[in-house]
Amino acid sequence: MPDFFENTRTIIEAVDDSASYSLDNWNEHNFIVSSDLLFDVIKALKENGYQYLIDLTGAHYPDTEYEYQVVYHVQNLIENLRVRIKVNLTTEKNEVSSIVDLYNAANWMERETFDFYGIIFTGHPNLKRILNLDDMDYHPMRKEYKLEDETRNDKSDKYFGR
Amino acid sequence: MVKIVNSPEGLEGQGFFATSFDKVIGLARANSLWPLPFATSCCGIEFMATMGPNYDLARFGSERMSFSPRQADLLIVAGTISKKLGPVLKKVYDQMAEPKWVLSVGACASSGGIFDTYSVLQGIDHVIPVDVYVPGCPPRPEQIIEGVLKIQELAKNESLRRRDSAEYKKMLESYNIEQQ
Numbered sequence: 609m610p611d612f613f614e615n616t617r618t619i620i621e622a623v624d625d626s627a628s629y630s631l632d633n634w635n636e637h638n639f640i641v642s643s644d645l646l647f648d649v650i651k652a653l654k655e656n657g658y659q660y661l662i663d664l665t666g667a668h669y670p671d672t673e674y675e676y677q678v679v680y681h682v683q684n685l686i687e688n689l690r691v692r693i694k695v696n697l698t699t700e701k702n703e704v705s706s707i708v709d710l711y712n713a714a715n716w717m718e719r720e721t722f723d724f725y726g727i728i729f730t731g732h733p734n735l736k737r738i739l740n741l742d743d744m745d746y747h748p749m750r751k752e753y754k755l756e757d758e759t760r761n762d763k764s765d766k767y768f769g770r
Numbered sequence: 771m772v773k774i775v776n777s778p779e780g781l782e783g784q785g786f787f788a789t790s791f792d793k794v795i796g797l798a799r800a801n802s803l804w805p806l807p808f809a810t811s812c813c814g815i816e817f818m819a820t821m822g823p824n825y826d827l828a829r830f831g832s833e834r835m836s837f838s839p840r841q842a843d844l845l846i847v848a849g850t851i852s853k854k855l856g857p858v859l860k861k862v863y864d865q866m867a868e869p870k871w872v873l874s875v876g877a878c879a880s881s882g883g884i885f886d887t888y889s890v891l892q893g894i895d896h897v898i899p900v901d902v903y904v905p906g907c908p909p910r911p912e913q914i915i916e917g918v919l920k921i922q923e924l925a926k927n928e929s930l931r932r933r934d935s936a937e938y939k940k941m942l943e944s945y946n947i948e949q950q
Contacts, residue, residue, distance in 0.1 A: 740889065741854050748888045756886050 613637065613689055619656050620693075623648045636692055643695045647705040650680060650693065654710050658682040658691065661707075664717035666725035670751045676702050676727055697727065706732040724749035775801055792930055799843070799869065800925040801831040803918070806842035808862060810849030813876035813908040817848045820911040830918060839865040844921060845898075848875035848908075850883065851891045860947070863898040868933050868950060871921050874900045875914055877907045899941060 616637075620627050624645040630638045641649050662681040669675060674696035683690045695704050706729035707714045718729040719738040726747035729735055737744065746753060778797055780789025805827075809817055821827050821835065836842035839862050851859055863872070874894055877883035880903045882892035894900060901924055904917040932938055933949075942949055 739854075753888070755888070 616653070616656070616658075616684075616689060616691060619652050620649055620691075623652050636690060638692045638694060640694045640696060643697055643701075643704045646678075646680075646693070646695050647707060647710075650682065650707050650710055653682055653691065653693075657684040657686055658689075660685055661711040661713045661717075662690070664707075664714055664721065666721040666727055666749070668725060668750050673698070675699050676725060678704055678721065678727060680707075702726065703728040703730055705730050706735075708732055723747070726750065795930060796926040796928060799928075800922040803830075803832050803844045803871070803921065803925065804834050804836040804842050805832050805844040805846045805873075805918075806836050806839055806862070806866070808845060808847045808849075808859060810851065810855070811878070813848035813879065813906075816908045816911055817846060817875060817914060820914045825911040825915060827915065827918065830915070830922065832918060839863075840867060842866050843870060843925075844918075845870065845872045846875060846914075847872065847879045847894050848914075850878040850885055851894055851897075852889050853891050854889075856891050856894075856897045859894060860897045860945075864947060864950075869925070869928070871901045871924060872898060873902050873904065873914075873917050873921055875904045875917065876909055877905065880905065883907060897945070898947070899945060 617629060620639055620641065624641045627639050627641045627649070630640075632638055639649075660683040662683050664678070664680050667677040667679060669677065676697040676699070678695045678697065680693040680695075681690060682693065697704060702725075704727065706718055708718065708729075708731070715733070716738060718732055719735060721727050722729060722732075722735055723737045723740055724747055736742070740748065775797065777787070778789050778793035780787055780793070782788075807814065807817055807821075809815075819825060832844070839845075843866075845863060845866060847859065863870070872894075874880045878885060878890070879894050880900075882890050884907070886892070891897065902917050902920045904913050906913050909917075939949060
C-alpha cells in the first residue's frame with residue numbers, strides 16, 4: 609500500500625476515530641464513518657487532495673440494524689487514489705448532512721438518493737424529487753415494494769399461472 | 771416509374787369527373803400524412819430505418835417529418851414512455867390539429883413491454899387515444915410501414931363528420947382532452 613494512502617487513513621481517523629477500514633476484493637479502500645461526522649470527514653478529504661466526487665448513492669439493507677446506507681466515492685486525481693466512504697443510517701434517523709457546500713456535483717446526486725431511498729440530506733438547498741413524478745408518495749428503490757407496476761389491471765394471476 | 775394513386779369511384783364523362791367530398795378529401799389526407807416521430811428508444815431506430823432510403827416511407831406520401839405538432843397529422847410514438855413523459859406526450863397530442871392519428875410502435879408504447887415497473891407508463895393508451903398498434907420488440911421497418919398503411923386506410927375511409935360526432939367527443943373526454 610503506498611504511503612499516501614496511509615496519510616488518507618490518518619486524515620479520516622483524525623476526524624472520526626471510530627471509523628472502520630476494510631479493503632474489498634477489488635482493492636478499493638472502504639471506510640464506514642459516523643453519520644454525524646460525515647461532513648467533516650469529506651471536508652478533510654477535500655482539503656487533502658480529494659477534489660473529485662465520483663459518485664454518491666444509497667443502499668437499502670432490510671432487516672439489518674442500520675437498514676440504510678449512503679455511499680460516497682471520492683478521488684484524489686493527483687495521487688490517483690480512490691476512497692469509498694459509507695455512512696450507516698437507521699429507519700428512525702435517516703438523516704445525514706448535505707455536502708453540496710463542498711461539491712456542487714452532490715446536488716443532483718443527493719436529490720436522486722432522496723428520491724429513491726427517502727434519505728434526508730440536511731442543509732440541501734432544494735431537496736425534492738428529481739427523476740420520479742412529483743406526486744409519487746413512496747421511495748421506489750426501498751426493498752418494500754413490488755417491482756411490478758401495481759396500477760396495471762391486465763395482469764391477473766390467472767394469465768401467468770400463479 | 772411514377773406511380774399515382776387510383777382515382778376514387780365516381781361518375782366520369784368527357785371532360786368531367788364527379789365524386790363525393792369524403793372520397794377526395796380522404797384520398798388527399800391518406801396520401802399526404804405528415805408524421806411526427808416521438809421516438810425514445812430502439813423502436814425509434816427502426817423508425818429511422820423506415821424513413822431512410824432502404825424502406826423509404828416517403829413512397830407513401832410521408833415525405834416530410836414534422837417536428838412541430840402544429841403541422842403534423844400522424845403522431846408516431848416509438849419507444850418506452852415513462853410516467854413522467856406521459857404529460858409531455860399528451861401535450862404534443864393536444865397541440866396537433868384535427869384530424870390527427872396516432873400510431874403506437876412496438877411493445878413498450880403499446881403496453882409497457884418488458885418494462886413492467888413503477889416508472890414506466892403501461893401503454894400510451896392510458897394518456898392518449900391510439901388508432902393503430904404495431905407489435906414487436908422492436909418491430910421491423912416492414913411492420914411499421916404496414917402500420918402506416920393501416921392508418922392510411924383509416925384516413926381514406928373516415929367520414930368527414932367523424933371528428934364532430936358525439937362518440938368522438940366522448941372518447942376525447944374520457945382522456946380529459948379538450949377538442950381544439
